[in-house]
Amino acid sequence: MRLSQFLILATSFAGIVLSLGPAPALAEQSYTVRFEGAPDGLKDKLKLISTLEKGVRDYPTAAALRRAALRDIKALDDALQAAGYYNGRTSFELEPGVSTQKPVVVFTIEPGAPFRIVEYEILYADEHDGRPLSFKEAGITPDHSAAGADLRDAQRQFLNFLWESGYPAAEAANRRAIANLDENTAHAVLTFTTGPKARFGGVRAKGLKKTNPKFLSKLKTWELGDQYERSKIVSYRDRVAATGLFSTIEVAAGAPDDAGVAPIILNVEERARRTLGAGASFSTAEGPGGRLFFEHRNIFGKGENFRVVARGSSIEQSLDFSLNKPLPSLPGHAFSNFEFSNETTEAFNARSIRVSGGIAKRWFGRKLETRGSVALETSNIEADGTEERTYLISAPLSVLWNSENDLLGPTSGVRTGIVVTPYSGSQTFTQAKWTARSRVTFGEDDRFTIAGRSVLGATFASAFDGLPLNKRFFAGGGGSVRGYGFQEAGPLDGENAPIGGRSLIEGAVELRGKVSSNIQLAGFVDTGSVSSSNLPDFNEKFFIGYGGGVRYLSAIGPVRLDVAFPLDKRESDSGYQLYIALGQPF
Numbered sequence: 001m002r003l004s005q006f007l008i009l010a011t012s013f014a015g016i017v018l019s020l021g022p023a024p025a026l027a028e029q030s031y032t033v034r035f036e037g038a039p040d041g042l043k044d045k046l047k048l049i050s051t052l053e054k055g056v057r058d059y060p061t062a063a064a065l066r067r068a069a070l071r072d073i074k075a076l077d078d079a080l081q082a083a084g085y086y087n088g089r090t091s092f093e094l095e096p097g098v099s100t101q102k103p104v105v106v107f108t109i110e111p112g113a114p115f116r117i118v119e120y121e122i123l124y125a126d127e128h129d130g131r132p133l134s135f136k137e138a139g140i141t142p143d144h145s146a147a148g149a150d151l152r153d154a155q156r157q158f159l160n161f162l163w164e165s166g167y168p169a170a171e172a173a174n175r176r177a178i179a180n181l182d183e184n185t186a187h188a189v190l191t192f193t194t195g196p197k198a199r200f201g202g203v204r205a206k207g208l209k210k211t212n213p214k215f216l217s218k219l220k221t222w223e224l225g226d227q228y229e230r231s232k233i234v235s236y237r238d239r240v241a242a243t244g245l246f247s248t249i250e251v252a253a254g255a256p257d258d259a260g261v262a263p264i265i266l267n268v269e270e271r272a273r274r275t276l277g278a279g280a281s282f283s284t285a286e287g288p289g290g291r292l293f294f295e296h297r298n299i300f301g302k303g304e305n306f307r308v309v310a311r312g313s314s315i316e317q318s319l320d321f322s323l324n325k326p327l328p329s330l331p332g333h334a335f336s337n338f339e340f341s342n343e344t345t346e347a348f349n350a351r352s353i354r355v356s357g358g359i360a361k362r363w364f365g366r367k368l369e370t371r372g373s374v375a376l377e378t379s380n381i382e383a384d385g386t387e388e389r390t391y392l393i394s395a396p397l398s399v400l401w402n403s404e405n406d407l408l409g410p411t412s413g414v415r416t417g418i419v420v421t422p423y424s425g426s427q428t429f430t431q432a433k434w435t436a437r438s439r440v441t442f443g444e445d446d447r448f449t450i451a452g453r454s455v456l457g458a459t460f461a462s463a464f465d466g467l468p469l470n471k472r473f474f475a476g477g478g479g480s481v482r483g484y485g486f487q488e489a490g491p492l493d494g495e496n497a498p499i500g501g502r503s504l505i506e507g508a509v510e511l512r513g514k515v516s517s518n519i520q521l522a523g524f525v526d527t528g529s530v531s532s533s534n535l536p537d538f539n540e541k542f543f544i545g546y547g548g549g550v551r552y553l554s555a556i557g558p559v560r561l562d563v564a565f566p567l568d569k570r571e572s573d574s575g576y577q578l579y580i581a582l583g584q585p586f
Contacts, residue, residue: 030058030059030060030103031102031103031105032102032103032105033050033052033053033105033107034104035047035053035109036107036108036109039111042083042111043109049072049076050072050076051071051075052072062094062096065094065103065105066094069107072107073091073107076090076109081148082147082148082149083114083148084114084115084116084145084148085111085112085113085114085115086112086115086146086184087181088109088110088112089112090107090109091107091108091110092105092106093105093106093108094106114147114184115146115179115184115186116144116145116184116185116186117142117146117151117186117188118144118185118187119188120134120142120154121187122135122158122190122192123189123192124194125173125174125191125193130197131167131194138158138161140157140158140161142154142157146177146179151175151177151188152175154188154190155172155175155190162194163229164229165229166197166198166199166229167194167195167198167228168195168198168228168253168262169195169196169253170194171192171193172191173191173193175188175190175191176188176189177189196256197227197228197256198228198253198260198261198262199225199228199260200222200223200226200227200262201224201254201257201261201262201263201264202220203217203263203266204254204263204266205266205268206267206268207267207268207269208268209270210270210273210301211245211268211270211298211301211302211303212301214302215302215303216240216266218328218329219240219328220236220264221239228262233251233253236251236264237249237251239328239331240266240268242366243297243326244297244305245270245303246268246269247271248267248268248269249266249267249268250265250268251264251265251266270298273296273298274295275293275294275295275297276292277292277293277295278290278291278293279291281478281579282578282579283477283577283578283579283580283581284574284577285476285477285484285485285486285488286313286315286477287313287314287315288313288314289311289313290312291310291311291312293310294307294308303325303326304325305324306321306322306323307320307321307322307323308321308322309322315486316342316343316344318340318341318342319340319341320340321337321338322336322338323335327359330361331362332360333359333360334357334359334360335357335359335360336356337354337355337356337357338353338354338355339353339355340353343470345487345498346487346488347383347472347474347487347497347499347500348381348382348469349381349383350379350382350469351379351380352378353377354375354376354377355376355377356373356396357373358371358373358374358396359371359372359373367401367402368401369398369399369400370399370400371396371397371400373396374394374395375394375395375396376392376393377390377391377392377394378390378391378392379392379470381468383469388469389426390425391425391426392425392426392468393423393424394421395421395422397420398418398420399417400415400416400417401414401415401416401417402415402417407557407583409553409557409583410584411439411441411446411449412441414437414438415437415438416434416435416437416438417436418433418435420432427462427467428462429459429460429461429462429467429471430459431457431459431460432458432460433455433456433457433458433504434455434456434457435453435454436453436454437454437586438451438452439451443513447513447514448511448513449510449513450509450511451509451510452510452586453506453507453508454506454507454508455505455506456503457473457503457504458502458535458536459471459473459502459503462502464501464502464532467502469500472499472500472501472502473500474487474498474504475487475490475504475528475529476488476489476490476498476528476543477489478577478579478581478585479585480506480526480528481506481508481527481544481545482508482545482562482564482585483526483545483547483564483567483576483577484543484573484577485573485574489528489530490528490529490530491530492570496572499530500530501530501532502531502532502533502534503534503536504528504529504536505528505529505531505536505537506526506528506529507526507527507528508526508585509524509525510522510523510525510585510586511523511524512551514553517553518552518554519551519552519553520551520558521548521549521550521551522550522551522560522562523546523547523548524546524547524548524549524562525544525545525546526545526546526564527542527545528543529542543567543568544567544568545564545565545567545577546567547562547563547565547576549562549563549579551584557583558582558583559580559581559582560580560583560584560585561579562578562585563576563577563579564577
C-alpha cells in the first residue's frame with residue numbers, strides 16, 4: 001500500500017513537471033524565410049539578426065516585405081563584418097506564393113573565407129617609458145581571428161595585463177583592423193593610455209561612522225610598496241564585503257605621488273549595525289517552532305559580531321550567545337559561545353549548559369575553513385525514571401568546504417565537511433561526523449534541479465550503554481529522514497521510544513522543477529539507518545521516507561511545504577508527516 005502511494009506521487013510529480021512546455025509562439029506570419037549559402041553555425045547567428053526571421057511583425061504586401069528584406073541585408077552584412085568575414089555579401093530573392101502557399105524570402109549568404117589577424121600593433125596615446133609594445137612582451141598569445149568579439153577579447157587581455165603590471169589608470173583608447181581583401185588577412189591596431197606606473201600605498205577610508213579604519217587597513221591584500229595589481233584590489237573589496245558591515249563599497253587607486261605610491265581610496269556606506277529578526281516552522285512531528293534573534297554586527301568597531309538566538313518548539317528550547325572577532329591576518333576569526341538548552345523527546349529529557357571558544361581559519365579564496373575549539377558542558381539527563389549527570393570537556397576539530405552560492409536557496413556549489421570531537425570527563429569517547437550536500441541544475445533556464453545529501457557518523461572508544469543519551473546518533477524528522485517522527489527512523493525499545501546508536505547513515509535525493517518564476521515543485525526520497533556498532537553498518541535496516549512538496553521562491557529565500565510518508569510503516573509510526581519551513585532542506 002505504501003509503495004503504491006509512492007509510485008502514484010512520483011508519477012504525478014513527473015507528469016506535472018514534464019507538462020511544463022515552452023511559452024506559446026507568436027502569431028503565424030504571412031511569409032516564410034529561408035537562409036542559403038552559409039555554414040550552419042554562421043547561419044544560426046545570422047538568423048538571430050534578421051527581423052524577418054524573428055517574426056516581430058507581419059508584412060502583408062510584397063513591397064513592404066521587400067523593404068524589410070533590404071533592411072535585413074544591411075544588418076546581415078554588418079554581422080558578417082563583425083564575424084570576421086570582410087569579403088562577405090548578402091542578397092535576397094522574394095519567391096511569390098503560389099495558390100495557398102506563402103511567399104518566401106530567400107537570403108543568400110556568400111561569406112567568403114574568414115579573415116585572420118597576421119599582426120597586432122600596440123600603440124600608446126600618452127608618453128611613459130617601459131611599457132610592452134607587443135603581446136609577446138606581455139606573455140599573451142591572442143586569438144588570430146578577425147571577428148569583432150575576438151578583437152575585443154585580445155584588447156581586454158592586454159588591458160588586464162597593464163592593470164596587473166602597475167598601471168591602475170590604464171584604458172583602451174581605440175581598436176581597428178586594416179583588412180587586406182586580396183589575402184583574407186588583417187592588421188590589428190590596439191591603442192591604450194596607461195598613466196604613470198604605481199606602487200601600493202595605504203588605505204584611505206571614507207564614509208565611516210562606527211568602524212575603526214585600522215580594521216579595514218588590516219584587511220588589505222598587499223604590502224606597502226608592492227607594484228599595483230588590479231586583482232589585489234578586487235580581492236580586497238571582497239574581504240571588505242565579507243564583513244557584512246557595508247551596503248555600498250567602492251575601491252579605487254588614487255593618483256600616485258612623486259615617488260609613484262598610490263593611496264587606495266575606499267568609499268563605503270555603513271549598514272545598520274543592529275538587526276532583530278524572527279522565524280517560524282511547523283511539522284506534525286515537532287509541532288510549531290519559532291526563532292528570535294538579535295545581532296550586532298560591529299559591537300566594538302572592528303567587525304565583531306555579537307548574536308543572541310532563542311529557539312523554541314515542543315521538543316527543544318535553547319538560548320545561545322555568540323561572539324565572533326575577525327582575525328584578518330589569518331584570515332579567519334576567533335569565536336566564543338554560551339548555550340543553554342532543554343530537550344524533551346521520546347528518547348530522553350536533557351537540560352544542558354555548554355561554553356566553548358576557538359579559532360577558525362579560511363583558505364583557498366575562503367571556501368575552505370578549518371577550526372579548532374575547546375568546550376565545557378554539563379547535562380542532566382532523565383530517561384526511564386533514572387537521572388544521569390554528565391560533565392564533559394571536548395576539543396572539536398573540523399574541516400569545511402563550502403562553494404555554495406546562497407545560504408537559504410543555493411543553486412550551485414558543494415558543501416561538505418567533517419567534525420572530529422574527542423570527549424573526556426564523566427565518559428571518554430570520540431565522535432566523527434561527515435556531511436555533504438550538492439545539487440545539479442539542468443534544462444532550459446536551469447528549470448530543473450537534482451539535489452543530494454549524505455551523512456555518516458561514528459563513535460569510538462565507548463560501550464553503547466555508557467554513551468550519554470544526548471550524544472547518541474538518531475535519525476528521523478524534517479532535517480533527517482522525512483516521513484518518520486523526530487528521532488524515530490531507527491530501533492525502538494519496548495515502549496516505542498527511540499534507542500539511538502553509536503553510528504549513523506543518512507542519504508536523500510530530491511528533484512525540483514519550476515512551474516513559474518517563483519513556484520517550484522519537489523519530489524524526494526530520504527533514507528537512514530542507526531546502529532549500535534562503532535562504524536556505520538550498511539547491513540542494518542534502512543528506513544525510507546518519500547514524498548513531495550512545493551516551494552515559494554520569495555525574496556528572502558524559499559518557503560517550503562512538504563508532505564512525506566514512511567515506506568515501511570510500523571504500527572507506532574504516523575501515516576504521514578507535514579513540514580513547513582524557510583529554506584531548501586539541502
